[in-house]
Amino acid sequence: MTPRPRNKKGANLPEHLYYYAQRGIYRIKLVNGKFKSLGTDRNVAISIAKEYNRVARPQIALKVDDLLNYGEFMDEKPFADHIPALLNRILDDEQPARDSADTLANDAKRAQEYFAAIPGSQITLQHVNDYLAQYHSDSSANVQNRKVSWLKKLFSYAVDESLMPANPAELKKMRRISTKQRNRLKKEWYDAIHEAAPLWLQTAMDLSLQTTHARLEISRIKYKIKKPNSKACGCVWFRVPEETPQGKVYGILYIHRQKTEKKEAAHVAIPIGDEIKNIIDRSRDNLLSDYVVHRLPAKSKRKISKEVNHVTQLTPDYISRTFSKIRDELGCCDHLEKDQRPTFHEIRALSAHLFDSQGVDPQSRMAHTDAKSTKIYTKNHIEWVEVPFAEIKSGTVD
Numbered sequence: 001m002t003p004r005p006r007n008k009k010g011a012n013l014p015e016h017l018y019y020y021a022q023r024g025i026y027r028i029k030l031v032n033g034k035f036k037s038l039g040t041d042r043n044v045a046i047s048i049a050k051e052y053n054r055v056a057r058p059q060i061a062l063k064v065d066d067l068l069n070y071g072e073f074m075d076e077k078p079f080a081d082h083i084p085a086l087l088n089r090i091l092d093d094e095q096p097a098r099d100s101a102d103t104l105a106n107d108a109k110r111a112q113e114y115f116a117a118i119p120g121s122q123i124t125l126q127h128v129n130d131y132l133a134q135y136h137s138d139s140s141a142n143v144q145n146r147k148v149s150w151l152k153k154l155f156s157y158a159v160d161e162s163l164m165p166a167n168p169a170e171l172k173k174m175r176r177i178s179t180k181q182r183n184r185l186k187k188e189w190y191d192a193i194h195e196a197a198p199l200w201l202q203t204a205m206d207l208s209l210q211t212t213h214a215r216l217e218i219s220r221i222k223y224k225i226k227k228p229n230s231k232a233c234g235c236v237w238f239r240v241p242e243e244t245p246q247g248k249v250y251g252i253l254y255i256h257r258q259k260t261e262k263k264e265a266a267h268v269a270i271p272i273g274d275e276i277k278n279i280i281d282r283s284r285d286n287l288l289s290d291y292v293v294h295r296l297p298a299k300s301k302r303k304i305s306k307e308v309n310h311v312t313q314l315t316p317d318y319i320s321r322t323f324s325k326i327r328d329e330l331g332c333c334d335h336l337e338k339d340q341r342p343t344f345h346e347i348r349a350l351s352a353h354l355f356d357s358q359g360v361d362p363q364s365r366m367a368h369t370d371a372k373s374t375k376i377y378t379k380n381h382i383e384w385v386e387v388p389f390a391e392i393k394s395g396t397v398d
Contacts, residue, residue, distance in 0.1 A: 012165065015057075017049035031056045043159060046166035047145070051124055064176065076119040079163070080112040086157045099316075108149045110135050120164040120262040122154070125171045140178075140339065141175035148172050158165075184353075185346035189332045196326050203283040203316065203321050207292065208347040209392055210276050212355070212365045215316040215344050217255050221292045228254040228269070228384065235272060235280070246389045249276050254384065268365060271389040287312060292321070320344045351372070351392065360390040 001111045013019065015030040017038070026038045026045035030052075038045035051134040087108045091101055103388035114131050115123070128151055136363050151169040158164040194205055207218050237251035253270040266305030270276070283292050296312055323344040327333055333341040365387045 014049040014053055014165075016053065017045060019295055028052060043166035044170055047125065047168045047171050050166075051126075051171075052126070056340045065356060066261050076121060078117050079115040079120040079123060079158070080118075081164050082114045082120065082158065082161075083108050083115070083154070086154060086161075086163075089157055090153065099307070104150070106363035107147070108154075111151075119207040120158055123164060123168055125168045128169050128289050129174050141177050141327055145177070146172045148174060157337070182346060183336055183342055185335070185350045187325070187350065187354075189342065190347065190350060191317060192330055192332050193323065194328060197323075198295070199283065199285070200293055200314065201319065201322055201326070202205045203279060204293045204314070205323070205344075205347060206279040207276070208344070210268055210279065211253065211255060211353070212348050212351040212362055213255055213257065217257055219291070219314050219319060222253070222290045223252070223292055224290075225254070228252075228267075230256055230267065244271075244389055247273050247391075249273060249389060256390075267384045269384040269386045270365060273385075273389060273391045275393065354392050355390060358390065358392075360388065365390075 005304050012168070015027075018027050018029070018035075019025075019042075020027060024051075025040050026042065027035045027043070028038055029035055030047050034382050038048050060158060062153065063203045067088070087104060089102060111131075114134065115127075118127065118259060128344070131141060131151065132147060138149070148169060150279055151165060151172075155167040155169050159167050190209070194202055199207065204215070204218050207262060209216065211217075218231055220233040222232060223230050225234035225236060228236060233253075233255045235251050235253050238249070241248040241250045249271045251272045253272050254267070255265045255270065272280075281291055283294075287296055288359055290310065294312040295314060305315050309316075320343055355362040355365070
C-alpha cells in the first residue's frame with residue numbers, strides 16, 4: 001500500500017508515520033514493510049512511532065542520540081528551561097489550593113533537575129519511567145500514579161505550546177491500587193497514643209476528635225480571631241457564655257475545610273462547649289503563639305516552612321509523622337502491615353463513630369455536603385454551616 005501524500009494533519013510526523021485523512025487514522029510503516037494502525041489520537045501515534053523507530057530503526061536512534069549528546073538538536077532548548085513558565089500557566093489556569101500549589105512547585109523542581117539536558121521533542125516513555133525510578137521508586141502506587149498525572153499535566157501544557165510533538169506520559173499505565181485499606185483507629189489505640197504524646201500532639205488529637213477535622217484544619221486553628229473569614233480557622237469568643245439545654249457555649253470555632261472549599265459545607269461553625277474550651281485552656285503554656293497546636297522547634301530547625309505562618313505553628317506532615325512514630329514505638333499496631341496501620345487522619349473516622357453512637361449526625365461537622373441536619377447562615381459574605389452543639393465527653397469508650 002502506498003501512503004497518501006501528507007496534508008496538514010500529517011505534517012511534522014516522525015519518519016514512517018502517516019495520516020490517512022479518509023479514515024482519520026494514523027498508520028506506521030513497520031520494518032517488514034507492512035502498515036499498522038495506531039488509531040486516531042495524534043499524540044499517542046507520534047509517541048508510539050518515535051519509540052518504535054528508536055528500537056526498530058537504530059540508525060535513526062543513533063543520529064538522534066548523537067545530536068542530543070552535543071545539545072544540538074535543532075538548536076532546541078532543554079525542556080527544563082520551559083518548566084517555570086509552564087508551571088505559572090498551570091497555576092494561573094487551575095488556581096489550585098495552597099497545599100496543591102506547593103506540591104506542584106516541588107514536582108516542577110524535580111522535573112527541572114531531571115530534564116536539564118533533554119529537549120522536549122525527545123522526551124519518551126522511557127524518560128517517564130526513568131523519572132519515576134529516580135524520584136519515586138519507593139513510593140506507593142497512589143503516589144506514583146499522582147506523579148504520572150503530574151507529568152501528563154506538564155506535558156499537555158507543553159504540547160499546547162508546541163514545545164513537544166506529543167505527550168509520552170499518556171502511554172504510561174497507572175499502577176493498580178491495592179484493595180487493602182487502613183484499619184480504623186480503635187479507641188484504646190487512640191488512648192494509648194494520646195497518653196504517650198507530648199502536649200501539643202495531645203491537643204491536636206483532642207481537637208480532631210471533638211471537631212472531626214483533619215490535620216490541616218487542626219494545624220490552623222487560632223486561639224482568637226476577630227471575626228469569621230475564609231482564610232483563617234479560629235475561635236470567636238462570647239463576652240458572656242450562652243446557656244443551652246446541652247450546656248454552656250463559650251463561643252464559636254470557625255473551620256474552613258480546604259478540600260471542599262468551593263462548596264457551602266466547607267465552612268463550618270462549631271459551638272465551643274466545655275470539652276473544646278478545656279482542650280484550648282490546657283494547651284496554653286509559656287510559649288507565645290497564636291496557634292492552639294504549637295511548639296518551639298529546636299534552634300537548628302527554626303527555619304519557617306512555607307506551609308506555616310509562624311515558627312511555632314506545626315506543619316500537617318509533622319503532626320502525622322509524630323503520631324505514626326509514637327504509634328509504632330508503642331507497638332499497638334505491630335500486628336498490622338505498615339500501610340494498614342491507622343494514621344492521624346483516622347481520628348476523623350473515630351470521631352464520626354463516637355458522635356454517631358451518641359445519636360449525633362457527624363456529617364455536617366465533617367463538612368460533608370450530604371449532611372441530614374445543617375443550618376446555613378451568611379456571615380461576612382460567607383455561608384457557614386452551623387452544626388448542633390455536641391461533645392464527646394472525656395472518658396467516652398468505643
